[in-house]
Amino acid sequence: MESLAFKDDISGSVAAAANSLQLIAFSIGEQTYGVEITTVREIRAWNGATPLPNTREFVRGVINLRGTIVPIFDLRARFGEGQTSPTKNHVVVVMSVGEKWVGILVDAVSDILTVAKTDIHNVPEGNSIDTELLNGIVTHESRMVGLIDLHAVVSGAKMDS
Amino acid sequence: MSDLDDFKATYFDECSELLLELEEQFAAIEEGDRSSDRLNAVFRAIHSIKGGGGAFGFQGLVGFAHAYETLLDHVRDGRVELSEPVAALCIRANDIVADFVAAAKDGTELEAGYGAEEKHQFDALTSGDPDMAGEPMEEFDIDFVPVMVTIAGAEDDDVVAEEPLSLAVLDDAFEAPPLALEAGHWIIRFTPHSELYARANDPLLLLRELGTLGDIKVRAVLDEIPALADFEPFGVYCSWEITLSSDTVTEAAIAEVFEFVEGNCDLEITRREAPVAEAALDAQIEAMPSFAELMADVTEPVAAIAEVEAAPTAELLSFADLAESLKPALKAAPPLMPPPLKQAAPAEEFEGENDRRSGAEDRRNGVQSIRVDLDKIDRVVNMVGELVITQSMLTQQMDETLRARYQELVRGLEVLAQTTRGLQDSVMAIRAQPVKTVFSRMPRLVRELATKTGKKIRLETIGENTEIDKTIIEQLSDPLTHMIRNSADHGIESPEKRLAAGKNESGAIRLSAEQAGGNILIAVEDDGGGINRERVLQVARDRGVVGPEQALSDEQIDQLIFAPGFSTASEVSDISGRGVGMDVVLSNIKKIGGSVHVKSWTGKGTRMTLRLPLTLAVLDVMLVKVAGSPYVIPLSSIVETIQCARANFSRMPTGGQVLQVRGEYVQVVDLASRFEMTTEVERDNRFVVLCEAEGGVKVAVIVDDIIGQQQVVIKSLEENFQSIEGIAGGTILGDGNVALIVDVQGLKSATAAHKSAA
Numbered sequence: 001m002e003s004l005a006f007k008d009d010i011s012g013s014v015a016a017a018a019n020s021l022q023l024i025a026f027s028i029g030e031q032t033y034g035v036e037i038t039t040v041r042e043i044r045a046w047n048g049a050t051p052l053p054n055t056r057e058f059v060r061g062v063i064n065l066r067g068t069i070v071p072i073f074d075l076r077a078r079f080g081e082g083q084t085s086p087t088k089n090h091v092v093v094v095m096s097v098g099e100k101w102v103g104i105l106v107d108a109v110s111d112i113l114t115v116a117k118t119d120i121h122n123v124p125e126g127n128s129i130d131t132e133l134l135n136g137i138v139t140h141e142s143r144m145v146g147l148i149d150l151h152a153v154v155s156g157a158k159m160d161s
Numbered sequence: 162m163s164d165l166d167d168f169k170a171t172y173f174d175e176c177s178e179l180l181l182e183l184e185e186q187f188a189a190i191e192e193g194d195r196s197s198d199r200l201n202a203v204f205r206a207i208h209s210i211k212g213g214g215g216a217f218g219f220q221g222l223v224g225f226a227h228a229y230e231t232l233l234d235h236v237r238d239g240r241v242e243l244s245e246p247v248a249a250l251c252i253r254a255n256d257i258v259a260d261f262v263a264a265a266k267d268g269t270e271l272e273a274g275y276g277a278e279e280k281h282q283f284d285a286l287t288s289g290d291p292d293m294a295g296e297p298m299e300e301f302d303i304d305f306v307p308v309m310v311t312i313a314g315a316e317d318d319d320v321v322a323e324e325p326l327s328l329a330v331l332d333d334a335f336e337a338p339p340l341a342l343e344a345g346h347w348i349i350r351f352t353p354h355s356e357l358y359a360r361a362n363d364p365l366l367l368l369r370e371l372g373t374l375g376d377i378k379v380r381a382v383l384d385e386i387p388a389l390a391d392f393e394p395f396g397v398y399c400s401w402e403i404t405l406s407s408d409t410v411t412e413a414a415i416a417e418v419f420e421f422v423e424g425n426c427d428l429e430i431t432r433r434e435a436p437v438a439e440a441a442l443d444a445q446i447e448a449m450p451s452f453a454e455l456m457a458d459v460t461e462p463v464a465a466i467a468e469v470e471a472a473p474t475a476e477l478l479s480f481a482d483l484a485e486s487l488k489p490a491l492k493a494a495p496p497l498m499p500p501p502l503k504q505a506a507p508a509e510e511f512e513g514e515n516d517r518r519s520g521a522e523d524r525r526n527g528v529q530s531i532r533v534d535l536d537k538i539d540r541v542v543n544m545v546g547e548l549v550i551t552q553s554m555l556t557q558q559m560d561e562t563l564r565a566r567y568q569e570l571v572r573g574l575e576v577l578a579q580t581t582r583g584l585q586d587s588v589m590a591i592r593a594q595p596v597k598t599v600f601s602r603m604p605r606l607v608r609e610l611a612t613k614t615g616k617k618i619r620l621e622t623i624g625e626n627t628e629i630d631k632t633i634i635e636q637l638s639d640p641l642t643h644m645i646r647n648s649a650d651h652g653i654e655s656p657e658k659r660l661a662a663g664k665n666e667s668g669a670i671r672l673s674a675e676q677a678g679g680n681i682l683i684a685v686e687d688d689g690g691g692i693n694r695e696r697v698l699q700v701a702r703d704r705g706v707v708g709p710e711q712a713l714s715d716e717q718i719d720q721l722i723f724a725p726g727f728s729t730a731s732e733v734s735d736i737s738g739r740g741v742g743m744d745v746v747l748s749n750i751k752k753i754g755g756s757v758h759v760k761s762w763t764g765k766g767t768r769m770t771l772r773l774p775l776t777l778a779v780l781d782v783m784l785v786k787v788a789g790s791p792y793v794i795p796l797s798s799i800v801e802t803i804q805c806a807r808a809n810f811s812r813m814p815t816g817g818q819v820l821q822v823r824g825e826y827v828q829v830v831d832l833a834s835r836f837e838m839t840t841e842v843e844r845d846n847r848f849v850v851l852c853e854a855e856g857g858v859k860v861a862v863i864v865d866d867i868i869g870q871q872q873v874v875i876k877s878l879e880e881n882f883q884s885i886e887g888i889a890g891g892t893i894l895g896d897g898n899v900a901l902i903v904d905v906q907g908l909k910s911a912t913a914a915h916k917s918a919a
Binding site for chain 2: 048049050051052053054055058062063064068069070071095100101104157
């Protein structure tokens with residue numbers, strides 16, 4: 001009986017995982033955004049970056065992450081709200097996008113959220129930047145959390161593109 | 162199936178090495194070296210390729226390789242002369258084998274009948290020979306066709322009968338004369354018991370000993386060999402009948418030979434006064450006592466030996482005790498696997514066995530290399546790179562006060578620095594390979610070119626044991642091919658022209674490699690007519706590469722053959738006589754951080770030199786600062802540095818700047834404005850770094866500050882990001898920050914593009 005109970009427990013949690021999503025939530029100003037927790041590799045404090053020439057303003061440069069060079073994207077600048085003036089309190093969330101690792105510069109990491117997949121809403125049509133950069137919207141404690149589309153965020157980094 | 166795939170991968174690895182070896186051997190054979198070592202090496206290579214191919218069932222490959230091998234065998238034996246056409250056929254055959262291997266590797270099918278013509282030629286060459294012509298493939302040892310063995314069958318005596326037990330080996334070994342003639346004949350029947358083998362006696366040694374007494378003729382008696390199903394692994398089924406011809410030998414002398422095995426064998430020595438005819442001997446063998454009887458009482462103890470050997474920890478009891486105690490276990494034991502046939506003919510097999518064993522031992526002792534995945538080595542190289550950086554960072558952290566206070570620490574750091582350096586060198590040495598691997602492909606290229614162009618060309622190679630990083634070697638093949646093709650096509654004149662110019666009828670191309678400091682220089686020289694500068698300049702002007710009024714030095718004209726866009730069009734090469742695929746040379750060499758230089762003497766020849774870094778992993782750089790960020794410029798491309806205050810700038814009408822240095826006007830690139838950054842450093846306090854891009858074109862790069870020289874490990878930007886114009890990559894400095902590597906060539910061409918766009 002014991003083993004059976006154990007089995008039930010496992011399958012229960014698997015079922016829960018299949019239907020829900022864990023997010024890392026972070027803030028830019030007043031707004032909260034989230035990315036799926038499985039894509040996050042590391043969270044580190046802002047410690048400067050070497051600027052890259054001939055790139056768009058939202059590419060803050062590159063950092064050394066244990067021997068590999070990782071680009072840092074300024075999410076605020078990506079949303080067209082001007083460059084962040086980073087301090088030691090700002091945070092870089094290192095994530096994997098496909099085969100590549102990238103860092104996203106945000107103001108702070110706020111929470112880990114578990115949301116049901118059924119609670120994800122589509123992004124309303126309107127501002128093209130919003131629809132381009134967000135995968136969807138969820139509500140958490142009556143606040144809107146935008147789900148970041150990482151592929152869209154890191155694309156178009158070159159000056160000419 | 163992954164195991165099989167592993168084996169296949171290994172096989173293809175081996176094949177590529179063997180094919181390379183073939184090239185090398187034939188290059189030497191072409192030069193007239195017809196030594197048997199070369200032929201044997203070729204034979205071995207083809208045999209190995211065929212062997213593996215058979216194991217994996219690559220029928221086409223095996224079929225072709227077999228025919229080729231037969232030819233080689235004939236050549237080796239001197240039955241077919243290795244004449245020019247035969248050598249040419251062999252070289253073509255190598256290509257075909259390579260194609261078969263490639264097809265097998267990619268899983269593609271070659272067109273039916275591929276290589277059939279060559280195969281036909283092989284057969285034609287070898288068919289003059291009666292004992293090889295009709296040789297069926299099946300007899301070849303490489304055809305690993307699984308054979309079903311009936312173990313339970315009772316009446317299959319013929320299974321054994323089919324096994325050809327060649328006694329010729331023994332006969333030959335003793336060079337037995339035809340039976341007869343001598344007065345004294347001893348017939349010795351020697352039937353070993355299993356104990357004889359258990360005590361590590363070797364019948365062969367006894368027979369040899371006998372052979373010292375007089376002429377002997379040995380005949381193995383194999384009648385007792387049972388059906389395979391009844392075969393005991395430790396059973397003894399073979400006895401010998403020896404005819405010893407000698408006047409002087411006594412029975413005692415013969416018995417003495419067998420003294421050590423007394424009691425472990427049945428020995429019957431009889432004297433024959435008259436010569437024994439072969440037929441009579443046969444009759445005697447027929448009449449021999451039943452061996453099965455003799456065997457009956459030894460079978461089980463022998464099996465017991467197997468048990469003892471299987472359990473080496475078991476104490477060595479007396480033989481009889483053991484046999485007793487093991488009997489029940491033996492009865493219950495599962496049926497034994499069919500034994501190898503050598504049980505039946507120990508003497509014959511033994512010699513071969515010994516040879517094989519010693520061969521294997523040689524191989525074991527001779528193993529001087531192991532196959533390692535390149536990725537694994539690269540990982541080590543990368544980590545050593547990190548270690549170098551960390552070590553230099555630690556050293557930088559030591560200031561004077563620390564040095565005075567912690568002398569032990571200082572000493573430790575010094576040792577660390579030394580060890581790190583040593584480690585770095587050793588790791589780089591692992592990746593290093595002699596350039597021979599590339600050079601060896603060139604002789605045949607020259608040969609083909611000579612045939613195509615109707616010229617006479619010899620190729621000299623010098624310094625082919627110079628070692629370079631494997632990655633660089635891999636990138637060298639294409640550029641070298643183009644350079645040599647260029648030399649042969651356009652550099653070397655036709656024999657008539659050469660004779661008219663008072664030169665040797667056959668032209669020479671010299672391929673050389675040498676190490677010069679941290680670089681490897683690879684030069685392709687020819688003694689041809691040199692670059693036709695007038696034509697090159699004319700074409701360059703026509704195509705707008707050079708302005709109509711622009712005057713160029715001879716050297717600059719020579720470099721034009723590498724100018725982008727200059728050599729790509731085929732009509733240019735037709736007109737200019739130079740420049741076939743030279744853009745490939747330039748781009749490949751540039752990719753691996755090298756440079757190309759060409760020097761030509763009219764009527765005397767041309768020399769093209771590739772300057773290559775020893776390794777790709779570590780780069781010597783100058784560390785500079787632009788707008789507060791660190792950048793590095795490869796030291797290999799820097800000509801000199803000048804303080805801006807002392808530099809002689811001139812303004813161009815369009816507002817651009819040029820730098821006048823040593824009578825040359827050089828394009829100026831201000832890194833800060835080029836990278837669209839603002840700098841607060843006064844113009845006069847900044848520096849000019851004069852760099853040389855490919856083709857000897859200079860560019861003056863203005864930076865804010867020069868910090869110093871150091872070694873860095875190149876890191877890719879593309880790995881996590883993408884390539885950026887004017888940046889060749891990144892690197893990590895001692896303080897952990899990222900510095901970008903300036904791509905001088907890219908900077909120059911990109912600036913040109915900017916200008917033309919504007």
